Amino acid sequence: MEQASLRDLNEPLIDHAEGQFFLNEAFKIIMEEVLSNGTDIKQKVCEWKEPEELALLLDLGVRETGEPRDKLLQRVRDVAKYSIKTSHPHFFNQQYGGVDYHSLAGRFLTEALNTNLFTYEVAPVFVLMENEVLRGLRQLVGWTEGDGIFCPGGSTSNMYAMNLARYQRFPQVKSQGVWALPRLSIFTSPESHYSVKKSAAFLGIGLDNVIFVKVDDRGRMIPEDLDEKIELSKSQDAVPFLVSCTSGTTVQGGFDPLEHIADICDKHKLWMHVDACWGGSVLFSKKHRHLMKGVDRANSVAWNPHKMLVAGLQCSALLLKDTTNLLKQCHSANATYLFQQDKFYDVNLDIGDKSVQCSRKVDCLKLWLMWKAVGSTGLEERVDKAFIHARYLVEQMKKREGFQLLSMVAPVIKERMMKQGTMMVGYQPLGNKVNFFRVTVFSPLLSQKDMDFFLDEIERLGKDL
């Protein structure tokens, strides 16, 4: 071997002391910019820049040579500065605002440990922990046994449920594809999340085979219409196999009547899936869990602790009532390089083959640590408070004139608020009605003054319109 390569072999390319120093400095910046300034109501939620200007400011291009430490730390600072402060109390824009420090500590630890949920061998702690967290969530659903898995987001959880429902009814789909099956149909409400449609397209079932069931004026599926639509679909030579209900619709927060839907699923022998990505957390609340009455009769439930519980992205659980190892049968490929059968421990702990992913991030630790920190009671309190906030907002809005008229000027108000950076809230059309603002108010950081701020600020931004 030549001299050069021998020298190469003797020098690791990473300098731990320098690396740890950098990480320490970066941590300080994160603490200051993201967690202290970023949650301070006297500071802006966003520092709006037009895309071209921002690209220049950030100097994003990657190059041949590296950069010195100080420059890199400045980059960390810039990324923080120009990013949206999603933990800020005035970020009402999406279903993931706020911060929980225990969860965040769990996320840092997850990143540092950098492992994968393949096998007990590479993730002994997390295989057991995921199991336990899933058990805890299933218990809230009302199941003493079952199965489950964390997925990279609720859309994937919903997609898994669809694939499992199909496989349970027609296991030959795995080897022969959809050609071996009759045309299938899926039932959901038009208020359901778009991932139901995306899943149907992706799995080869097709958008046309997603049938929309009518909703009432609160956005809840009407069971009688479901029954009729199922009969109609059968009469058109399709085979209904899945009803995807929603607990907490994305825009209106509606809860489908699960008991009634369960009766219909029983009658027609359909897989009942509950997309509780948004609303599932009400199961922690004695006061509000009635909204999901009947959920224990479902076959599967998708639930995103990264939304209402502020566990941090990504954290989505798919829960199954099944006890026949359907998940593994449906998804497994039995790769010999990972899932050797001659191991010295119980290979049922090698849960990787339950997923269609190979590498799978650890998403349970953040939720587990937060749950340990505040207990189920602490999480219940957060849910209850979110409802109190929502009720307060509605009451106050009724008292203020002009809030009904907002809708036509929503895009203008939105532009003003972004450019001034004072708060963020999303707007959207509802059905064929005009635009309205959707305020999410579940963050555990919020208090009454933030609700009042929201109302005042909307008025201020829109007063000349």
Add this chain to the structure above:
Amino acid sequence: MEQASLRDLNEPLIDHAEGQFFLNEAFKIIMEEVLSNGTDIKQKVCEWKEPEELALLLDLGVRETGEPRDKLLQRVRDVAKYSIKTSHPHFFNQQYGGVDYHSLAGRFLTEALNTNLFTYEVAPVFVLMENEVLRGLRQLVGWTEGDGIFCPGGSTSNMYAMNLARYQRFPQVKSQGVWALPRLSIFTSPESHYSVKKSAAFLGIGLDNVIFVKVDDRGRMIPEDLDEKIELSKSQDAVPFLVSCTSGTTVQGGFDPLEHIADICDKHKLWMHVDACWGGSVLFSKKHRHLMKGVDRANSVAWNPHKMLVAGLQCSALLLKDTTNLLKQCHSANATYLFQQDKFYDVNLDIGDKSVQCSRKVDCLKLWLMWKAVGSTGLEERVDKAFIHARYLVEQMKKREGFQLLSMVAPVIKERMMKQGTMMVGYQPLGNKVNFFRVTVFSPLLSQKDMDFFLDEIERLGKDL
């Protein structure tokens, strides 16, 4: 409103001072246990416990009430202690060993900022950054334009490629499902990653329609056999639409001959996908990029910086040559609550609808910061060094007697190494041959003494067998 709820409204549920104190303490533990002790060759790679014992030690159950700070910090310590030290120089077990501190700083920042790649509005920095990083990767592939997206793992990237190939050829699949299509067939080598099979099952194409092309003794697809298999499939009334080549097979590290395969794809007008999840990083190396000669002729490339580049889980890019917005057309659902068309900025920056996910984690920052820190030259050096290490190991193994005989005793050696915690390396059968150890040696932390340690340790663990 009652008194109780009014009080509730006035008190946020999060105490920032306490939270930030906790995070600081947790950070110190991470530094000490995971990054200092965890990379120290005098310390163990793993602290093996039987599952039952570990579950007891960790006290995993979640409860009604929360726990005090000290107990929670002890939990952070325990999780670190009993987890595998994947950054340890003697973790040769998987394709993600090692640590890069710049990447890790990027991951912490990502977690603290906690946002989503839906829209420019919620992720201005990251929408532009992802764009730029994808451009940088595409440039290495040899494309001056194109498209792409980060996916939650290489399996998902491969699956996306399959779905895109299908949609491009038969766009009606999105609305009508697979029933509207002729039976399709996919070509790959038996050495390809199992995600090709998982994808075919998931997308409704079916395992039987994945056709395996013969490989040579280094695990590389034989182009002549590919051509024959395509003809055969056509004669059996299937429609070939995709060849999934591999650059860096999972077990043997083989590189399929892309130029030859591209000719055949041209001839039959098939989508050419290159699964370069493992091997893609050779494109950084002037010395080794010839292994992927012809990759610029592909339609899509999947590449995992979370593997050879140690960017941290998850970091997988799907790169596309397409300039017709195929990705968005194929995956979009046009949800009005996210992707309003009356926005005050260019809505092409709202990239969320390119994904079948809704929430999508920011996976680009860690790679970007690392790339800025060491430059393309720094990454090239890491790749070159990985090859030097691999070559050194092979040479040394030839010199040592007994290494050929290892295979029968691999499971025993594995058990001993885990229980003693001195190192970790995976073993597996290769085709119908017996077991062998697969050593991954790309971590930038490694030097010659780690290679020697590996060899000595295998001998020590197996000497009485």
